[in-house]
Amino acid sequence: MRELRIVFMGTPDFAVNSLKALVEGSYHVVGVITAPDRPAGRGRKLNESAVKKYAISEGLNILQPTNLKDPAFLSKLKDLNADLQVVVAFRMLPKQVWAMPKYGTFNLHASLLPQYRGAAPINWAIINGEHKTGVTTFFINEEIDTGSVILQKETDISREMSAGDLHDILMDLGSNAVIETVELIKKGSLEVIPQGEGDYKSAPKLNKDNSRINWTKSGNDIYNHIRGLSPYPGAWSTLENNQKKIELKIYKTKIITEQHDLEKGVIVASKKNLKVAVENGFIEILDLKLAGKKRMDARSLLNGYIFSEGSKMI
Numbered sequence: 001m002r003e004l005r006i007v008f009m010g011t012p013d014f015a016v017n018s019l020k021a022l023v024e025g026s027y028h029v030v031g032v033i034t035a036p037d038r039p040a041g042r043g044r045k046l047n048e049s050a051v052k053k054y055a056i057s058e059g060l061n062i063l064q065p066t067n068l069k070d071p072a073f074l075s076k077l078k079d080l081n082a083d084l085q086v087v088v089a090f091r092m093l094p095k096q097v098w099a100m101p102k103y104g105t106f107n108l109h110a111s112l113l114p115q116y117r118g119a120a121p122i123n124w125a126i127i128n129g130e131h132k133t134g135v136t137t138f139f140i141n142e143e144i145d146t147g148s149v150i151l152q153k154e155t156d157i158s159r160e161m162s163a164g165d166l167h168d169i170l171m172d173l174g175s176n177a178v179i180e181t182v183e184l185i186k187k188g189s190l191e192v193i194p195q196g197e198g199d200y201k202s203a204p205k206l207n208k209d210n211s212r213i214n215w216t217k218s219g220n221d222i223y224n225h226i227r228g229l230s231p232y233p234g235a236w237s238t239l240e241n242n243q244k245k246i247e248l249k250i251y252k253t254k255i256i257t258e259q260h261d262l263e264k265g266v267i268v269a270s271k272k273n274l275k276v277a278v279e280n281g282f283i284e285i286l287d288l289k290l291a292g293k294k295r296m297d298a299r300s301l302l303n304g305y306i307f308s309e310g311s312k313m314i
Contacts, residue, residue, distance in 0.1 A: 002186045004103070007082040009033040013050045014167065015088035017175040018108060022086070023058050025179055031080040033090070036064045069094050084185060086178060087140065098140040103185050105140045108178055110170045111203065112136060112152055114195045117145035118203035122170060123163045126228035128201060129220070131157055133166070135174040137181040139192065148192035150181050162230040162252075206233055213237040215265040215313050219255045219278040226253050226283075234289070241267075241311040251295065252287035265314060269307040274298040276313050 006029050008019050022029055032055040040047040048056075055062050061080070065073040074096060085098065085105035098105040111121035113136040118124075125133040134154040141147040153173050157166060184190050204210070206229070213222060213235050229235040234249035262268070262277035269275070275282040289295040 002083070002103075002188065004028060004083045004182065004186055005030045005081055006182070007031045007033060007077070007080055007085045007101070008051075008088075009085060009090040009093075010051045010088040011035045011049045011091075012089050014110070014171050014174070015090070016050050016054050017171045018086070018088045018178040019051060019054060021175040021179050022182070023060075027182060029060055030082060031061045031063060031077070033063050033065065033077070035091075036066050068097055084182070086182070088174065088178065092144060093140060095142065106137050106150060106181055106185075107140050107145075107147070108174045109136045109138065109145055110167075110174065112154065113138060113145060113149060114198070114200045116201055116203040119205040121203040122166050123206060123228045124201070124203040126157060126161065126163055126166060127225050128228075129224045133157055133170070135170055135177050137177050138195070146195055148194050150184065150190060150192055151177060153177050160227075162227045164231045208236075211235055213250065213313070215276065215278060217279075219257075219281050219283055222278055222283055223253055223255050226250050237313045239267075239290075239311070240314050242306075242308045245314075247291045249289045249295075250285055250287070251289070253283050253285055256282040256284055258282060263312070265312040267307055267311045267313065269302060269311075271302060272299060274302060274307075 006022060006027055008022060008029055010019060011034050019032065032051060034049045034051040037046040037048050039045065052062060063073065063076055067073065077097065077100065082101045084103045085101050087105060087107040093105065109121065111125060112134045116124055132154055134152055136152045137150040139147040139150065153176065155169055155173055211229055211233055213225060215222065226235040230251040234251060236247055236249045239246050239248050256275065258281045260277060264278055266277045268277065268282065274285045276285065285298050287295065287297055288301065
């Protein structure tokens, strides 16, 4: 069986579980590549990535290149003499990086490729109302998320699940997939499957435009959109109330099926409930955040916030 020198590349919390599984499994992690420290918060204090914090706690060798094509970085990477590179939630690699190890570089992606190639597969699977998703390990090549598949693991998406819930499930599933993939490579028993071409659903980067709630859509689509963006980055809308407009984010809702003749987006508020009229019913808002305020449940908002007649979401 091959003994592998492994370089791990990753940045956020999602990647930490996979690195931790490698360390706790006594695999030989010779280096960790993660994002440079970035200023964050009001004091602009330098913030270390989740992967860096864990790597420091385990005494691992850390590199934080700003440019992956920098000759100095490439020289340091080469000196690590890795047989295999494992990538989880990192950035796009140039060929001189991913082609360096003897046994290649594989990536963990949070979808069942070739479905949901792109930056936000967890969010888009829920936004699109999928009932199943999973994780895929594949060898990196020139095109993003198109390399030959090594293995996949599936999981169900429940009707109530948020992107945050699914993130945590796939994080655990992914760490198992990483270990199984490394074991296959160690044994030299790989049977990879090329990804086919076709009209697959994509997972583009989230931005302000595609995070905005469209109240003319069906209640089901709006419900999926909100839970698919919860808790981050948060589905948002503009509230028009008392001749003022304010942005807000909505994190949790439920659908009420009921016939009405209200205009879509109109708000119906009582002391206990906050509802928005949609096609064939209402979206009841359960958890939200007004701009400049803390996140709260709808009942807390209704204790002190007055909605005028004709207030609406736009």
